[in-house]
Amino acid sequence: MKLSSVKILIFFSISVFFTLRMEAQKPFSEEDALFIKNIFDTSLEEGKAYFWLTNLSENIGGRLAGSPQAAAAVEYTRQEMEKLNLDTVLLQPCMVPHWVRGEKEQVRVVNSNKMGTVDLDALALGNSVGTGPLGITAEVIEVKSLKEVEELGREKIEGKIVFYNRPFDNTQLRTFYAYGKAVDQRVYGPAKAAEYGAVATIVRSMTGKLDDVPHTGVTVYEKEDQKIPAVAISTMDANLLSRLLSEEPVKVFVRTTCENLPKKVSYNVIGEIKGSEFPDEIIVVGGHLDSWDVGGGAHDDGAGCVHSMDVLNLLKMLDYRPKRTIRAVMFMNEENGLAGGLEYAKVSNEKGEKHIFGLESDAGGFTPQGFSCDAENDVFVDLFQKLNEWLPLLEPYNLHLNKGGSGADIGPLKSQLGLLCGLRPDSQRYFDYHHTADDTIEAVHPRELALGSAAMTALVFLVDKYGLN
Amino acid sequence: MKLSSVKILIFFSISVFFTLRMEAQKPFSEEDALFIKNIFDTSLEEGKAYFWLTNLSENIGGRLAGSPQAAAAVEYTRQEMEKLNLDTVLLQPCMVPHWVRGEKEQVRVVNSNKMGTVDLDALALGNSVGTGPLGITAEVIEVKSLKEVEELGREKIEGKIVFYNRPFDNTQLRTFYAYGKAVDQRVYGPAKAAEYGAVATIVRSMTGKLDDVPHTGVTVYEKEDQKIPAVAISTMDANLLSRLLSEEPVKVFVRTTCENLPKKVSYNVIGEIKGSEFPDEIIVVGGHLDSWDVGGGAHDDGAGCVHSMDVLNLLKMLDYRPKRTIRAVMFMNEENGLAGGLEYAKVSNEKGEKHIFGLESDAGGFTPQGFSCDAENDVFVDLFQKLNEWLPLLEPYNLHLNKGGSGADIGPLKSQLGLLCGLRPDSQRYFDYHHTADDTIEAVHPRELALGSAAMTALVFLVDKYGLN
Numbered sequence: 011m012k013l014s015s016v017k018i019l020i021f022f023s024i025s026v027f028f029t030l031r032m033e034a035q036k037p038f039s040e041e042d043a044l045f046i047k048n049i050f051d052t053s054l055e056e057g058k059a060y061f062w063l064t065n066l067s068e069n070i071g072g073r074l075a076g077s078p079q080a081a082a083a084v085e086y087t088r089q090e091m092e093k094l095n096l097d098t099v100l101l102q103p104c105m106v107p108h109w110v111r112g113e114k115e116q117v118r119v120v121n122s123n124k125m126g127t128v129d130l131d132a133l134a135l136g137n138s139v140g141t142g143p144l145g146i147t148a149e150v151i152e153v154k155s156l157k158e159v160e161e162l163g164r165e166k167i168e169g170k171i172v173f174y175n176r177p178f179d180n181t182q183l184r185t186f187y188a189y190g191k192a193v194d195q196r197v198y199g200p201a202k203a204a205e206y207g208a209v210a211t212i213v214r215s216m217t218g219k220l221d222d223v224p225h226t227g228v229t230v231y232e233k234e235d236q237k238i239p240a241v242a243i244s245t246m247d248a249n250l251l252s253r254l255l256s257e258e259p260v261k262v263f264v265r266t267t268c269e270n271l272p273k274k275v276s277y278n279v280i281g282e283i284k285g286s287e288f289p290d291e292i293i294v295v296g297g298h299l300d301s302w303d304v305g306g307g308a309h310d311d312g313a314g315c316v317h318s319m320d321v322l323n324l325l326k327m328l329d330y331r332p333k334r335t336i337r338a339v340m341f342m343n344e345e346n347g348l349a350g351g352l353e354y355a356k357v358s359n360e361k362g363e364k365h366i367f368g369l370e371s372d373a374g375g376f377t378p379q380g381f382s383c384d385a386e387n388d389v390f391v392d393l394f395q396k397l398n399e400w401l402p403l404l405e406p407y408n409l410h411l412n413k414g415g416s417g418a419d420i421g422p423l424k425s426q427l428g429l430l431c432g433l434r435p436d437s438q439r440y441f442d443y444h445h446t447a448d449d450t451i452e453a454v455h456p457r458e459l460a461l462g463s464a465a466m467t468a469l470v471f472l473v474d475k476y477g478l479n
Numbered sequence: 480m481k482l483s484s485v486k487i488l489i490f491f492s493i494s495v496f497f498t499l500r501m502e503a504q505k506p507f508s509e510e511d512a513l514f515i516k517n518i519f520d521t522s523l524e525e526g527k528a529y530f531w532l533t534n535l536s537e538n539i540g541g542r543l544a545g546s547p548q549a550a551a552a553v554e555y556t557r558q559e560m561e562k563l564n565l566d567t568v569l570l571q572p573c574m575v576p577h578w579v580r581g582e583k584e585q586v587r588v589v590n591s592n593k594m595g596t597v598d599l600d601a602l603a604l605g606n607s608v609g610t611g612p613l614g615i616t617a618e619v620i621e622v623k624s625l626k627e628v629e630e631l632g633r634e635k636i637e638g639k640i641v642f643y644n645r646p647f648d649n650t651q652l653r654t655f656y657a658y659g660k661a662v663d664q665r666v667y668g669p670a671k672a673a674e675y676g677a678v679a680t681i682v683r684s685m686t687g688k689l690d691d692v693p694h695t696g697v698t699v700y701e702k703e704d705q706k707i708p709a710v711a712i713s714t715m716d717a718n719l720l721s722r723l724l725s726e727e728p729v730k731v732f733v734r735t736t737c738e739n740l741p742k743k744v745s746y747n748v749i750g751e752i753k754g755s756e757f758p759d760e761i762i763v764v765g766g767h768l769d770s771w772d773v774g775g776g777a778h779d780d781g782a783g784c785v786h787s788m789d790v791l792n793l794l795k796m797l798d799y800r801p802k803r804t805i806r807a808v809m810f811m812n813e814e815n816g817l818a819g820g821l822e823y824a825k826v827s828n829e830k831g832e833k834h835i836f837g838l839e840s841d842a843g844g845f846t847p848q849g850f851s852c853d854a855e856n857d858v859f860v861d862l863f864q865k866l867n868e869w870l871p872l873l874e875p876y877n878l879h880l881n882k883g884g885s886g887a888d889i890g891p892l893k894s895q896l897g898l899l900c901g902l903r904p905d906s907q908r909y910f911d912y913h914h915t916a917d918d919t920i921e922a923v924h925p926r927e928l929a930l931g932s933a934a935m936t937a938l939v940f941l942v943d944k945y946g947l948n
Contacts, residue, residue, distance in 0.1 A: 051650040180926075181520040183876060218926075377846070377905050379877055407652060408848055410877070436846050436905065438926045457649075457687075457907045 037399040037476065046403055046468045049324055053464035058323055059316040060456040062090060063375070066315065067306030067451045074136070074303045075343035076108030076274045083299050084277050087315060087340045091281035094323055098284070101277040104353035106343040108274045109137055111303055112267030117212065117241055120147060120263050122254060130247040131222050132212075133304060134266040135196060135229040136346045138240040141210065145265030146171070146239065148209050152255050156194060156202045168207030171262055173255075174199045175248050178218035178441070185437040186373065188218055189444075193227070200240035201231045210264050211240040214248035217441040222246050225445045226302050228346045239266050278350045279340040281322055285474075287333040292358075293367045293473055294337045295321045295466055298344030298351075298419055305449035309440060313375030313459060314417075315340045317433065320463035321470055332474045334366070341419035344372070348418060355422035367473045368430040369466055370417025374443075375459040376435035380404070381469060382414025384430045393429040393478055400472050409465055429478055433466055506868040506945065515872055515937045518793055522933035527792055528785040529925040531559060532844070535784065536775030536920045543605070543772045544812035545577030545743045552768050553746050556784060556809050560750035563792055567753070570746040573822035575812040577743045578606055580772055581736030586681065586710055589616060589732050591723060599716040600691050601681075602773060603735040604665060604698040605815045607709040610679065614734030615640070615708065617678050621724050625663060625671045637676030640731055642724075643668045644717050647687035647910070654906040655842065657687055658913075662696070669709035670700045679733050680709040683717035686910040691715050694914045695771050697815045708735050745811045747819045750791055754803040754943075761827075762836045762942055763806045764790045764935055767813035767820075767888055774918035778909060782844030782928060783886075784809045786902065789932035790939055801943045803835070810888035813841070817887060824891035836942045837899040838935055839886025843912075844928040845904035849873070850938060851883025853899045862898040862947055869941050878934055898947055902935055 053059075066073075066083060073079035084101065091099045117132035119125065134140070148169060153159055154176040159167060174195035182188040193216055200211040215225035222244045229240050241264060243251070254260050279299065285291065297314020301307020318338040325332065342350035358365065369381070385393050390413075397411055404410070415421075416430035424430055435458070443449040522528075535542075535552060542548035553570065560568045586601035588594065603609070617638060622628055623645040628636060643664035651657040662685055669680040684694035691713045698709050710733060712720070723729050748768065754760065766783020770776020787807040794801065811819035827834065838850070854862050859882075866880055873879070884890075885899035893899055904927070912918040 050652065054649050180523050183519065183930075185926075377907055405879075408879070410874075438846055438930070439924055442924075455908055455911075457654075461652075461907070 038403055038472070042472070043403055045471065048328055049467045049471065050407065050464040052324055052327055053320065053460045053467065054457060056327065057320050057460045057463050059320045059459050059463045062316040062319060063308060063312050063454060063459065064451050066312045067308035071306050072303040073299065073301050073307060074109065075106035075276055075300045075346060075349070076271070077303065080276060080300055080342070084279055087279045087299060087319065091279065091319060091338070094281065094326055096281045096283055096322060098282040100280050102280055102353060102357065103275050103277055104342060104349040105273045106276045106349045107347050108271040109346060110269060110271060112140060112269065115241055116145065116263065116265040117243060118263045119251065119254065120261050122260060123258055124254060130251065131224045131244040132241045133224040133226040134268045135200070135213065135240040135242060136226055136302065137228050137230065137270065138200065138266070138268055139237045140267045140269055141239045141265050143267065145263055146210050147261055147263045150212070150251065150255060150260045150262050152252055156199060159202050159206055164206045167203065170208055171210045171212060171264065172203035172208040173212045173251060175214045175252055177214060180218045185218060185441050189216055189441060192216055196227050196242065197230050200229045200238055201236035204236040204238045208238060210238050212262065213240065213242045215242045215245050217245060217444065219442050220245050223446045223448055226304060227445045239264055241266060276342045278342050278354055280337055281319070282335060282337045283322060283325070283332055285334040286331055289335050290364060291334040291477065292337060292363055292365045293334055293470055294339055294365055294420060295369045295470060296339040296341055296419055297371045299340035300343050300345050302345060302445050304447045306451060308449050308451050308454050309374040309443050310445065310449055311344065311372045313454065313462065314371035317371040317463045317466055321467045324463065324467045325471070330471065334474045336470060336474060344419055351419035351422055358423065364428065365423045365426045366428045366478050368416060368420035368423050368428060369433065369469060370420045371433040371462060371466060372417045373433060373437065374435050374440045375454045375462055376439060377458045378409060378433055378435050378462045378465040380410035380412065380434050381431040382412050382416065382434050384414065384416045384424070386424055386427055389427050396478050397429065403472065404468065407465065433462055435462060507872055507941070511941070512872055514940065517797055518936045518940065519876065519933040521793055521796055522789065522929045522936065523926065525796065526789050526929045526932050528789045528928050528932045531785040531788060532777060532781050532923060532928065533920050535781045536777035540775050541772040542768065542770050542776060543578065544575035544745055544769045544815060544818070545740070546772065549745060549769055549811070553748055556748045556768060556788065560748065560788060560807070563750065563795055565750045565752055565791060567751040569749050571749055571823065571826065572744050572746055573811055573818040574742045575745045575818045576816050577740040578815060579738060579740060581609060581738060584710055585614065585732065585734040586712060587732045588720065588723065589730050591729060592727055593723060599720065600693045600713040601710045602693040602695040603737045604669070604682070604709040604711060605695055605771065606697050606699065606739065607669065607735070607737055608706045609735045609737045610708045610733055612736065614732055615679050616730055616732045619681070619720065619724060619729045619731050621721055625668060628671050628675055633675045636672060639677055640679045640681060640733065641672035641677040642681045642720060644683045644721055646683060649687045654687060654910050658685055658910060661685055665696050665711065666699050669698045669707055670705035673705040673707045677707060679707050681731065682709065682711045684711045684714050686714060686913065688911050689714050692915045692917055695773060696914045708733060710735060747811050747823055748809040749806055750788070751804060751806045752791060752794070752801055754801055756802040758804050759833060760803040760946065761806060761832055761834045762803055762939055763808055763834055763889060764838045764939060765808040765810055765888055766840045768809035769812050769814050771814060771914050773916045775920060777918050777920050777923050778843040778912050779914065779918055780813065780841045782923065782931065783840035786840040786932045786935055790936045793932065793936045794940070799940065803943045805939060805943060813888050820888035820891055827892065833897065834892045834895045835897045835947050837885060837889035837892050837897060838902065838938060839889045840902040840931060840935060841886045842902060842906065843904050843909045844923045844931055845908060846927045847878060847902055847904050847931045847934040849879035849881065849903050850900040851881050851885065851903050853883065853885045853893070855893055855896055858896050865947050866898065872941065873937065876934065902931055904931060
């Protein structure tokens with residue numbers, strides 16, 4: 011694109027904020043548009059999100075609940091929030107699971123007629139048990155669904171390694187939907203296979219991208235006898251294994267030494283600015299501080315944490331004094347237990363608090379496209395309509411509103427009958443990195459991240475200024 | 480983000496297309512929504528854009544007008560369009576400038592008291608003259624604008640190297656606006672400095688990113704005596720040079736061997752499907768086939784070319800028979816002359832053609848956010864309103880409409896009184912790569928690119944089916 015067309019672009023961009031037709035009855039003022047512009051300008055030029063995220067994802071790194079890195083992340087975010095001159099910064103204890111990966115996983119096709127011995131790129135699934143030091147070797151059976159395991163029955167499954175290989179539906183515009191349609195294989199597949207006598211489970215990594223990168227993530231056993239080892243392999247290796255299985259019986263060797271250690275105490279990290287007029291109306295913004303142990307947890311969910319801290323930071327930088335109480339919460343243990351989110355809601359309910367608004371960022375640090383909004387049925391329509399009245403202030407920033415989920419950590423607050431929203435960034439690249447060694451600061455663009463902070467701050471500002479009644 | 484929140488997302492995503500309330504008076508049908516979904520599905524799963532772009536940007540590479548690579552790109556896209564079973568594929572000749580970079584540029588701070596000798600990362604500006612084999616050494620004077628050169632006058636400028644160092648305004652949400660506010664330094668700065676006796680010009684690279692990567696791009700001389708050598712240096716080196724200048728006088732050595740060779744014949748590559756009902760109503764989609772010589776011209780503007788070819792490809796794959804004539808044009812020489820765009824319009828005008836709609840992609844292969852729309856004043860309101868009637872079909876794909884520029888290549892068609900649009904992708908990362916050695920296939924995400932093809936195809940389909948009257 012060259013100068014002539016840029017000139018035309020500029021012509022139409024002049025003072026976009028002043029062309030909003032601010033009629034008398036509009037539920038916002040011209041000053042609001044200016045303040046939101048200040049929020050975006052400040053975030054793009056002076057926001058701290060990228061600086062914080064670099065420390066969190068690179069200098070601290072992967073930080074699964076119970077790990078030393080998780081403890082470091084708690085202390086780091088506590089210290090950083092204390093520098094923001096908030097009214098309160100505190101740690102809220104919660105008991106978290108403590109799963110450790112152990113030695114590097116070995117997953118290996120053995121003695122194939124076609125290919126000999128082939129190492130597969132693999133990661134143990136979080137919460138899964140290990141194979142023991144000698145590993146397991148067994149024949150592999152490929153399935154596309156949990157239902158297929160049931161249909162095949164014990165006769166076909168017993169003694170085998172079940173290989174779940176249903177790929178992402180790449181026609182889903184929003185990649186989270188593709189994830190949602192595939193992830194039952196990882197979460198419930200191992201337990202289901204165990205019910206029919208499988209000795210281990212291999213799952214195709216949860217991504218639509220074809221590459222060598224394995225994706226970890228939680229699996230769930232409901233009974234003690236469902237605890238068989240479970241690993242994810244890369245999508246390239248899943249395709250390889252599937253092709254091989256179409257030609258000959260295949261045996262795979264799996265060795266993992268992961269284990270669940272006793273629960274530990276960890277913490278939500280909470281920073282608060284007390285409301286000057288309605289201190290009992292609470293607005294919470296949050297992300298989860300824990301991440302998987304591989305990679306740096308940059309998009310998932312370091313981005314959400316630094317977005318949330320930046321909401322308080324930007325409001326402070328702009329000398330905004332909130333009417334309502336605004337909290338930023340770094341939730342602990344979203345990935346494999348949700349202990350932090352549950353504890354936060356429990357304590358809040360016990361205190362009789364009312365969260366009028368919750369906003370979580372847990373979908374990455376990409377360019378924001380808007381917010382998805384959730385609430386109990388009785389109150390949703392009114393709350394969502396109120397939000398939509400502010401759309402003319404948000405649309406100049408390419409921010410739109412839709413119905414949808416908010417976030418796992420704030421979800422338990424729904425019974426307080428407030429509005430819950432999730433930041434909704436562009437999702438196209440998210441599952442390239444999700445739960446992998448590649449989820450590092452290099453995968454995050456500083457401007458895209460800063461736009462997320464600004465988007466959240468703008469919405470928090472409007473809710474704080476006008477309330478949701 | 481974990482399973483519980485994904486489930487909620489899915490709940491709301493079910494059959495988004497069927498929840499569009501299709502009332503009788505709506506200017507589109509339920510089938511249109513389904514067809515557009517087919518377009519997106521097909522593009523995401525079977526589109527050819529990424530495959531073509533890999534060949535264009537990696538196997539052919541940078542392809543400045545007049546270069547062997549530009550000739551290869553003409554032949555490659557001609558061959559690929561011939562495979563699409565179109566009604567016509569042809570080459571349209573045009574005369575293009577032939578600038579060559581020559582040897583690697585040398586730009587070097589010499590004999591600084593503070594730093595000794597320091598090499599700066601630099602690229603000659605397109606169209607600029609060389610220094611001659613011995614290079615030029617002169618004292619540097621830093622300015623922030625062309626106006627400042629005028630104010631300083633010949634006394635301060637004569638015999639010096641003028642260093643334009645006004646940075647991007649990073650508060651601009653859309654990075655193209657920041658480019659538009661800075662690029663006069665590169666385009667007109669050297670000629671202006673020459674008017675006041677400068678011997679060479681150094682320009683801060685056109686990006687808001689702080690790194691070591693120099694950005695080339697065109698400069699324009701209006702008179703023979705304005706032809707002084709001109710280079711761009713990286714933003715890191717611009718900051719370094721500026722700091723050094725604040726402490727001591729600085730001399731810089733510049734050596735470039737670039738030159739303008741005689742004009743050459745080159746070609747626009749045109750593929751066409753003849754309209755079955757209104758063949759005289761022409762719809763054109765396009766990008767520019769030339770790129771700068773460094774890098775692979777992947778985002779600028781290989782993406783636009785493969786987007787445009789994919790429009791025809793996707794319509795063919797979906798067995799769509801257009802009512803109107805649809806052309807894909809790979810325009811030649813947008814970067815340093817616009818010969819292709821001007822020639823296309825000239826020939827079209829001579830034939831008395833009417834382009835009812837033009838759509839250019841020249842803003843990168845990132846996630847599309849919609850279209851910017853332009854037309855002559857007399858007709859703009861009606862045409863833009865017609866387009867807006869289709870918004871309910873576009874918004875589910877995060878596509879929005881606004882007034883703005885279309886594209887440099889199709890701009891000359893404006894006098895035919897049709898509607899001209901530009902694809903408007905997310906712009907945050909564009910100027911990390913623009914006109915640099917980093918504009919390669921690695922900078923392009925396959926899904927983001929495919930969404931651009933689909934967005935363009937959807938809009939072309941609607942214009943074709945319903946017209947713009």
